[in-house]
Amino acid sequence: xxxxxxxxxxxxxxxxxxxxxxxxxxxxxxxxxxxxxxxxxxxxxxxxxxxxxxxxxxxxxxxxxxxxxxxxxxxxxxxxxxxxxxxxxxxxxxxxxxxxxxxxxxxxxxxxxxxxxxxxxxxxxxxxxxxxxxxxxxxxxxxxxxxxxxxxxxxxxxxxxxxxxxxxxxxxxxxxxxxxxxxxxxxxxxxxxxxxxxxxxxxxxxxxxxxxxxxxxxxxxxxxxxxxxxxxxxxxxxxxxxxxxxxxxxxxxxxxxxxxxxxxxxxxxxxxxxxxxxxxxxxxxxxxxxxxxxxxxxxxxxxxxxxxxxxxxxx
Ligand SMILES: NC(=O)c1ccc[n+]([C@@H]2O[C@H](COP(=O)([O-])OP(=O)(O)OC[C@H]3O[C@@H](n4cnc5c(N)ncnc54)[C@H](OP(=O)(O)O)[C@@H]3O)[C@@H](O)[C@H]2O)c1
Numbered sequence: 001x002x003x004x005x006x007x008x009x010x011x012x013x014x015x016x017x018x019x020x021x022x023x024x025x026x027x028x029x030x031x032x033x034x035x036x037x038x039x040x041x042x043x044x045x046x047x048x049x050x051x052x053x054x055x056x057x058x059x060x061x062x063x064x065x066x067x068x069x070x071x072x073x074x075x076x077x078x079x080x081x082x083x084x085x086x087x088x089x090x091x092x093x094x095x096x097x098x099x100x101x102x103x104x105x106x107x108x109x110x111x112x113x114x115x116x117x118x119x120x121x122x123x124x125x126x127x128x129x130x131x132x133x134x135x136x137x138x139x140x141x142x143x144x145x146x147x148x149x150x151x152x153x154x155x156x157x158x159x160x161x162x163x164x165x166x167x168x169x170x171x172x173x174x175x176x177x178x179x180x181x182x183x184x185x186x187x188x189x190x191x192x193x194x195x196x197x198x199x200x201x202x203x204x205x206x207x208x209x210x211x212x213x214x215x216x217x218x219x220x221x222x223x224x225x226x227x228x229x230x231x232x233x234x235x236x237x238x239x240x241x242x243x244x245x246x247x248x249x250x251x252x253x254x255x256x257x258x259x260x261x262x263x264x265x266x267x268x269x270x271x272x273x274x275x276x277x278x279x280x281x282x283x284x285x286x287x288x289x290x291x292x293x294x295x296x297x298x299x300x301x302x303x304x305x306x307x308x309x310x311x312x313x314x315x
Contacts, residue, residue: 004033006073007213010061010099011080012036012054013045015169016114019206020078024213025053037070061095067102076213077103080114081145084265089137089144096148100155110217111152112160112209117283118146119275129278130255130271139272149221158217162209163225163286167202168305171240175263177313178240178248186248186315188240190233191258191273195280197236198227198287201300208296225287229301236302243306244315 007024011017013036024034036054038046050056059070061081071077079099081092096113103111119138123130130138137143152159171177178186190197208226231239237250259270276283293299300308 002031004031005075006033006035007076007078008035008037008057008071008074009054009078010037010059011078011082011114012049012056013038013043014080014082015167015202016080016164016205016209017078018045018049019203020209020213021049021054021206022052022203023207023210027210027214035070035074061098062091064098064102067098068106071102071106071108074106074108076110076112076216077108078112078114078209078213081148083141083144087140087265089134089140092141092144093148093151096145096151100148100151100157103152103157104155108157110158110160110213112162112212113149113152114145114164114205114209115149115161116142116145116163117275117286118143118149119271121146122279122282123275130274131267133267133271139275140268142272142275153221158219159221160212160218161221161223162205162212163223164205165198165200165225165227165287167205168199168228168302169202169309172309172312172314178237178244178315180315181249181251186240186244186246187251188233188237188248189251189253189258189261190236191253191255191270192233192277192280193252194232194234195277196230196232196284197273197276198225198230198284198289199236199302200226200228200292201305204228204296204299207298208292211295224291224295226292226295226299227287227289228292228299228305229289230284230287231302239302239306240310240313243303243310244313 037059178188233250241248
């Protein structure tokens with residue numbers, strides 16, 4: 001009997017990793033075991049994955065001791081860290097360090113690392129166009145992931161650096177959807193001017209990562225960006241208006257105005273959008289929609305995403 005492959009997935013109870021687990025299980029490959037990694041195997045979301053057919057195993061990126069056992073025997077690993085749970089880029093980087101070390105120790109043959117740009121390569125700390133945050137960062141949640149790329153390279157673990165895009169699901173879960181203005185008309189704030197923003201359905205990140213895991217490692221470190229569509233704020237607003245059946249106005253603002261909105265993380269997101277606007281050509285070039293579709297032909301565009309999810313956007 002041929003031995004089954006084991007694919008281990010971090011963030012399995014969340015958006016990205018959940019998409020990976022579901023996409024792998026949906027393929028019903030008899031030679032594949034899917035290991036869903038979580039800090040709390042008894043949680044309701046973990047149990048849902050067990051019911052779908054995943055093996056649920058405990059692993060905590062903050063606790064290096066848990067990782068070797070969790071990864072042992074894995075033929076491929078999907079890894080994502082969750083900056084927003086703690087807001088510390090140092091902690092996110094330490095989690096990635098634990099992960100790279102454990103993957104090296106147990107000789108993981110292929111790791112897909114969900115990453116983003118270290119914006120300090122484009123905007124050195126002394127660049128005053130965008131203020132420095134937390135003393136050492138321009139966009140902490142991007143910078144830490146990008147800085148972690150070097151850890152995986154140095155580990156010698158064959159790694160695919162998967163550059164993700166803005167989830168359209170942020171319109172539902174992250175408070176970034178349109179809101180009524182003083183005149184009652186829906187306003188969609190996106191501080192990108194007329195520059196297009198690469199976006200994606202979060203679940204499609206999982207489908208792309210699953211495909212990469214099944215394809216196996218390339219030589220050394222490979223790097224790939226994914227997006228479902230690149231759209232300006234005005235184009236997104238127009239499509240939302242169509243889907244919601246009421247007008248939506250795109251509202252642009254500059255970085256400082258956006259940061260002054262004052263919600264938790266506003267300064268960080270203001271810097272993030274400023275980076276994506278300022279370095280738009282390079283940022284978009286890394287995320288080819290055509291190449292993403294080759295990887296995952298079922299990739300949704302924004303109109304298709306809206307057809308499924310517009311009713312979930314809180315207005
Ligand atoms: N929103 C966007 O547009 C966007 C775009 C690109 C990238 N990102 C990045 O995506 C990341 C979040 O991913 P997501 O949206 O998939 O998260 P999510 O849906 O909020 O879920 C977080 C996942 O991380 C797991 N997790 C958290 N801390 C852990 C730890 N110490 N050890 C092991 N697992 C841990 C959780 O598992 P348990 O609780 O079960 O342990 C859960 O499965 C963030 O870092 C963000 O920067 C977001």
